Amino acid sequence: MKNNKILVQNTEVSIKQHEKIDFISLTDIARAKNPDEPKDVVKNWLRSKTTIEFLGLWEHINNPFFKGVEFDSFKNEAGSNSFTMSPTRWIEKTSAIGIISKAGRYGGTYAHKDIAFEFASWISAEFKLFLIKEFQRLKEDEIQNKSLEWDLSRSLSKINYKIHTDAIKEHLLPRTINKPKESFIYANEADLLNVVLFGMTSKEWREKTLLKP
DSSP states (O other): OOEEEEEETTEEEEEEEETTEEEEEHHHHHTTTOSSOHHHHHHHHHHSHHHHHHHHHHHHHHOTTOOHHHHHHHHHHTTSTTOOOOHHHHHHHHTOSSEEEEOSTTOEEEEEHHHHHHHHHHHOHHHHHHHHHHHHHHHHHHHHHHHHHHHHHHHHHHHHHHHHHHHIIIIISOSSOOHHHHHHHHHHHHHHHHHHHHSSOHHHHHHHHHTOO
């Protein structure tokens, strides 16, 4: 998992990628309410009937393997004094995918951003707004960094291409060769350079781009 951190009202909140999707730490968000026992904050939130209904709706929309029968049972029990719920129990009983939870020193409970923002709203409306703001800033920074990386790669490619073609002309091309054969040698060497830098030939890149919806 790729791990990032943002600072929300003096609370550090971790963000991890799970199957290429951002998941935000509910444990970290809960520390804004109770720094000593964040797990209890998450469990209290999960006891609410409104929370269970929200989580069930999210899973119905996004998870074809969600266990609706088990969810209906939880929905009927939620809100009563005897009802208890933990992230692990929710995941195991309903096959939920919107929340992930791991025990241990480097574990914790993470949730899809839709669910994390809902949880943050339960903590406080102010905290939710600052969380959304910082999350959006992180995403904008990532987009900008990717753009800079691409520009740098393209610049390096142009420089290396010039060095490469000069080397081909100096050392690989026979002194007497016709233009079609010369172009073929250049093209083969250029594809080799593209594979090294970008992982694909120019033809493969064009086909991949054109096939995108």
